[in-house]
Amino acid sequence: MSLLPRQDRRYLEGRGITVREVIEGGKKGVILTGITLPEGKYQVAQTDILILLPPSYPEVAPDMFYAVPHLKLLAGQREPRCTQVRETHAGQTWQRWSRHNNQWRPGIDGIWTMLKRVEEALEVAA
Amino acid sequence: MKRSDITLHARHRDKLQALLAHPRGHEGAAYMLLGKSEIAQDPWDLEPRTRYTSYEVIAIPQEDRVDASDKHVTWNTNSFAQLCRRAKEEGLVPAIVHSHPGGFDGFSEQDDRNECDLFTMARNRNGEGTRLVSVVQVGDSLYRARVWEDDMTPLHCHRVTTIGTRIEIQSTDAPPPSETLARQALAFGPEVNGLLKQLSVAVVGCGGTGSPVVQLLARLGVGHILVIDDDVVEHSNLNRLYGATRKDADHAVPKVDVMAREVTMMGLDIEIQSVSGWVDAPDIRDALKSCDIIFGCTDDHSGRLYLNRIAHFYLIPVIDVGLVLMPRDDGEPGLLEMAARVSVLFPTSACHGCRGTVDRVRAREEDLERLDPAEYERQKTEAYVRGAGNPAPAVVTFTSEAATMAVNELLAGLVDFRGSGGWTWQRYRKLDKGFERSQAAQPRSDCPVCGSEEYWGLGDVDPFLDRIG
Ligand SMILES: [Zn+2]
Ligand SMILES: [Zn+2]
Numbered sequence: 378m379s380l381l382p383r384q385d386r387r388y389l390e391g392r393g394i395t396v397r398e399v400i401e402g403g404k405k406g407v408i409l410t411g412i413t414l415p416e417g418k419y420q421v422a423q424t425d426i427l428i429l430l431p432p433s434y435p436e437v438a439p440d441m442f443y444a445v446p447h448l449k450l451l452a453g454q455r456e457p458r459c460t461q462v463r464e465t466h467a468g469q470t471w472q473r474w475s476r477h478n479n480q481w482r483p484g485i486d487g488i489w490t491m492l493k494r495v496e497e498a499l500e501v502a503a
Numbered sequence: 504m505k506r507s508d509i510t511l512h513a514r515h516r517d518k519l520q521a522l523l524a525h526p527r528g529h530e531g532a533a534y535m536l537l538g539k540s541e542i543a544q545d546p547w548d549l550e551p552r553t554r555y556t557s558y559e560v561i562a563i564p565q566e567d568r569v570d571a572s573d574k575h576v577t578w579n580t581n582s583f584a585q586l587c588r589r590a591k592e593e594g595l596v597p598a599i600v601h602s603h604p605g606g607f608d609g610f611s612e613q614d615d616r617n618e619c620d621l622f623t624m625a626r627n628r629n630g631e632g633t634r635l636v637s638v639v640q641v642g643d644s645l646y647r648a649r650v651w652e653d654d655m656t657p658l659h660c661h662r663v664t665t666i667g668t669r670i671e672i673q674s675t676d677a678p679p680p681s682e683t684l685a686r687q688a689l690a691f692g693p694e695v696n697g698l699l700k701q702l703s704v705a706v707v708g709c710g711g712t713g714s715p716v717v718q719l720l721a722r723l724g725v726g727h728i729l730v731i732d733d734d735v736v737e738h739s740n741l742n743r744l745y746g747a748t749r750k751d752a753d754h755a756v757p758k759v760d761v762m763a764r765e766v767t768m769m770g771l772d773i774e775i776q777s778v779s780g781w782v783d784a785p786d787i788r789d790a791l792k793s794c795d796i797i798f799g800c801t802d803d804h805s806g807r808l809y810l811n812r813i814a815h816f817y818l819i820p821v822i823d824v825g826l827v828l829m830p831r832d833d834g835e836p837g838l839l840e841m842a843a844r845v846s847v848l849f850p851t852s853a854c855h856g857c858r859g860t861v862d863r864v865r866a867r868e869e870d871l872e873r874l875d876p877a878e879y880e881r882q883k884t885e886a887y888v889r890g891a892g893n894p895a896p897a898v899v900t901f902t903s904e905a906a907t908m909a910v911n912e913l914l915a916g917l918v919d920f921r922g923s924g925g926w927t928w929q930r931y932r933k934l935d936k937g938f939e940r941s942q943a944a945q946p947r948s949d950c951p952v953c954g955s956e957e958y959w960g961l962g963d964v965d966p967f968l969d970r971i972g
Contacts, residue, residue: 379966382971430971432870433863433867435970437808437866438867483856483863484952
């Protein structure tokens with residue numbers, strides 16, 4: 378049994394990214410482990426990212442994403458904006474990055490698009 | 504004995520006919536790759552069965568052809584090994600097709616020997632669990648099929664169905680004529696009653712449009728009806744829900760129970776099964792896969808996206824009904840727009856996404872509301888999700904008109920009463936102006952569902968429908 382659609386699986390294998398699939402009640406998602414953070418920006422160098430996937434994915438967009446550990450900007454020693462909400466998934470408490478996503482091109486976008494959005498959000502966070 | 508049947512997409516049937524044709528009436532041959540739909544339990548006879556769906560037709564290379572006459576055809580099996588390789592890699596079932604131009608309706612002893620050899624080759628290559636399907640084209644257009652699962656006896660397929668803009672059923676167990684449907688036969692000829700009797704039809708959503716669809720299907724003589732809904736009757740439904748009574752609303756009776764009760768009471772020898780639940784529940788998948796046609800009678804966008812995929816993966820036409828009753832926006836009573844839309848979703852035509860008949864952001868919000876109502880409410884207060892608006896207007900004459908349009912589309916697929924060669928992909932009727940037009944939409948080339956043939960007829964895959972689910 379696999380959770381992810383075939384194109385996503387191929388992509389993640391190709392990039393050598395370690396993924397954990399999580400299914401909890403009705404909710405499904407993936408944890409991308411050891412995502413490298415921009416140097417000198419956060420209190421840590423790496424983070425795990427949880428992406429919850431709606432049942433109609435990959436035809437509809439995933440929305441927000443979640444981080445563990447809870448990321449803090451070194452500058453100002455505070456959390457980035459719109460990351461204050463906490464949610465529990467897969468036995469951990471996650472920092473919710475409320476980044477809304479309604480730009481989604483079915484058939485073109487996939488886990489690679491989401492990963493790019495995550496990386497951009499981490500890069501520009503203030 | 505385990506039942507199995509085959510669905511051919513009409514474009515594959517056309518390609519087979521072209522490949523098998525020979526000017527001097529010699530036998531011809533071709534290969535196919537088929538998708539597979541394993542049904543653990545048929546909702547009506549409760550037995551397991553398998554349905555095969557045409558995925559690709561492959562010509563046998565010219566250099567592999569050895570010899571043919573009006574009595575036989577032989578070819579080298581190099582290309583057959585290639586076929587088996589692809590079948591294994593892509594999770595498909597290999598099939599061989601040959602013709603009996605003289606009209607012999609059956610498989611000869613020579614066919615038995617050849618196919619047994621090919622099956623053995625396939626199994627030696629692909630291992631245990633290998634299957635080989637054999638199809639014979641009798642004359643120009645009659646198809647018979649069987650499946651080799653071991654090298655002893657092949658399993659006979661009771662039915663070959665071809666679907667494009669029409670549904671053609673070639674069955675070896677056709678039902679006897681029905682007394683109650685005699686007047687209908689006067690309109691369309693006796694064949695249509697036999698076809699209706701053999702059909703298994705699902706109705707997803709048993710509200711304003713779904714409940715009249717169920718009534719009409721039963722009185723038309725559809726042999727097997729499956730109703731799916733997760734709602735109960737409410738007092739506000741009684742203005743349009745066929746069969747529902749005040750007592751049903753008082754006791755919050757599931758809508759599907761009302762549908763089953765009413766159809767059973769008709770006493771028309773219709774087998775109706777009901778399932779209460781969300782359309783993508785694991786126990787409902789089997790039931791849907793067993794059907795020949797699905798009516799989508801829901802305003803749920805997430806459900807529409809799901810059925811859209813079922814139509815393409817399993818070659819099951821989905822007849823989707825939409826009603827647009829848009830209230831005036833100035834606070835006065837009345838409607839700005841009133842229209843009924845009926846769409847047929849099936850490979851080669853545009854899908855819901857490409858037609859613009861589904862709102863994907865709304866679909867995601869519906870998913871969240873269903874799976875995590877608390878989080879949905881929270882996001883609503885944070886204005887992350889839009890939330891459903893006020894209750895939509897509903898008028899029984901309009902919902903019933905939409906239902907009639909939809910069921911007539913099924914009829915158009917069985918009998919050419921309009922003289923236009925089958926169903927129309929999309930009809931849009933302005934209920935206030937009294938006119939109707941058919942609408943065309945092209946598949947977008949980058950559409951994952953209808954823009955390429957990758958999913959058409961693929962059948963069972965993991966994950967189901969190649970989506971999260
Ligand atoms: Zn033969
Ligand atoms: Zn499409």
